Amino acid sequence: MARGRAVKILLASSNQGKLAEFRQLLAGFDLVSWPTGAPSLPETGAFFQDNALQKAEGARAWWQSHGREAVDGVLADDSGLCVDALWGGPGVLSARFAPDLPSYHDKGRRLLAMLPEDADRTARFVCVLAFVPMPGPMHGGPFTVSGAVEGTLAFDPRGDGGFGYDPIFIPDGHEHTFAELPAGTKHTLSHRARACAALRARLATGRR
Ligand code: ITT
8 A cells, every 4th residue: 555655544533633633643644634514424333443443434435435535544533531430431422421511621520520529530541543445456454453541530620732531631650631731742642642653553564
């Protein structure tokens, strides 16, 4: 795939926070954004892996009839925050948690309010990436890679950086939330950084 030039990847995500991170974490690839106004991609599975594949395959099907340029493959990300005291929730439902609250600071506050005061505050961010090549004899089949980062929940949202649940998550080994830490620090240890490193390694082997 893409001998002598950068692999061209369609990023099948409408989440601006993820997209900003992909531009840093996947530097060196030729990245194409999911067009504004393109359909939103269904995610009806029970597991991150199901949803990542469902989004990537849905995006590939749409791109095959509507895409404005050729790409080598499609990448989708399904991710979320898994809180041990909430039996792993909101997990795969993270984007659908507290739909009445538009701001993630408020969603974070509601999530924290669900924990009893003496609760175990351990949590992890999980990211599953699905890569689906465009059809072609040299392109191989779809695959997934994943990454996770362990941490604890803050007592209140803190910080303005990052996106989503970053203000309530303190990665192990740090005292600040992802929203307080510099983006560069998040990119050395995050769930998405780890999944992107695995994606890079897998694409470099040429084994798909
Ligand atoms: P796409 O499906 O278009 O990619 P989405 O926002 O619907 O966008 P998901 O279904 O994967 O994506 O939901 C991910 C949820 O987890 C969403 O609420 C994010 O804000 C949150 N999340 C994922 N990664 C995060 C990160 O690095 N920092 C903070 N929150 C994160």
